[in-house]
Amino acid sequence: MHNPAEPPPGAAHPRAAELAVDCLKGVDGLLGDWLETVQPLRDQYEGAVPDEDFRESAVQAFELLLRTVAGLPVPAELAGTSGRIGERRARQGVPLDSLLAAARLDFRVVWDALVARADDEDKVLLVASAYHVWEAVEAHVTGIMTAYQRTVLEMGRQREDERRLWFDRLLETGGHNPTVVRDVGLALGFVPGGRFLCVAALPGPGPGGGLHGAAAALRSAGATLQRQTVSSASLLVVQLGPRVTEETVLGRLEGVPCGVSPVADGLAGVPRAVELATATVRALPGAATGPLRLADAWLDVLVGRAGPFAAHLADDVLGGLKDQGEQRGAVPAAERERLLHTVRVHLAGSGSIAETARVLYCHRNTVQQRFTRFCELTGRDIRRPEDAALVALALRARESGGK
Secondary structure, three states: OOOOOOOOOOOOOHHHHHHHHHHHHOHHHHHHHHHHHHHHHHOOOHHHOOHHHHHHHHHHHHHHHHHHHHOOOOOHHHHOHHHHHHHHHHHHOOOHHHHHHHHHHHHHHHHHHHHHOOOHHHHHHHHHHHHHHHHHHHHHHHHHHHHHHHHHHHHHHHHHHHHHHHHHHHHHHOOOOHHHHHHHHHHHOOOOOOEEEEEEEOOOOOHHHHHHHHHHHHHHOOOOEEEEEEOOEEEEEEEEOOOOOHHHHHHHOOOOOEEEOOOEEOHHHHHHHHHHHHHHHOOOOOOOOOEEEHHHOHHHHHHHHHOOHHHHHHHHHHHHHOOOOOOOOOOOHHHHHHHHHHHHHHHHOOOOHHHHHHHHOOOHHHHHHHHHHHHHHHOOOOOOHHHHHHHHHHHHHHHOOOO
16 A cells, blocks of 8 residues: 655645656657647647757756656756757757747646656545646646747848848948849848838837838738838838829828838839938928928038038128128118018919919019019029029028028
């Protein structure tokens, strides 16, 4: 008759431990039962895991579990079995749910082995140790899952690092090296001959200056994209197609202050598009609440790129309109603002003097007189296209602070 004494807390019954030791002596014999039990799950990833690896890992797992149940010392190399299995299966691409389901089948095989070696009295004692056996299996499963998830995260970071390096390489070469363009396409999943839209946002609240949510939504819609930080701006490069159009991207960017490039034809044109999108976002007005296309911001972009020359431009072109106080020939403030308002309305319209007169509710001769006066003061005739373009730039520079 076996000793019915209660085991210490947290330990299996001594008789269960003895049966576990007996199973441990024939641990290789458990493999056949386990392989038969796990085969339906094994079919899902058989090609990813070599048979020798599969069998060796199973034997190590059974030895770990039986030593734990028996209360025997676990060698250091055996103690890391769960973590090694989780890491290796993650790198082999085994689905986590299938992996954990297979690992939990260890309980059935170990329990059946213990029961097979027990007589009727042993079976009564085994019931009291069932929880301990299950705990050993769950600790093994938890070790596998933790290592698997950690490895997946590390692999994800490595892939993102590789993607960033390839994208940086594309920018460094300016899209002029066909081999780099081809390799970047392969690395990022882009079609080199495709059409691309580049978006730039300045750092701000939320990841990626607000582009994170847009990128996630576009990925869900099936878009192929790359999100990256370059020169203190957050970038989003999206490949366009039948399902993801320019309008689709702009719709996802609603509420996100950002600059949008013209569409780039081919991956080789992306570096230029990135430069244009970055220049556009730097021209965003402070109150911007959505995307700004370069096509609608050329004047601001050019003024922004002019640097200190923008102030020189404003001074040179509009200097004659400055308030000179009580000095002779000074331009009264009211007249100055009237002239500038007339010029702004004209530049914002079609270039027709009749249209400008209608908007201002005055006679066309009055508009002509104001243009003549503006020309006397500045030397620029707004009716000449070249002068009109220069005045438009000067006004934008003045409004941006270049006075």
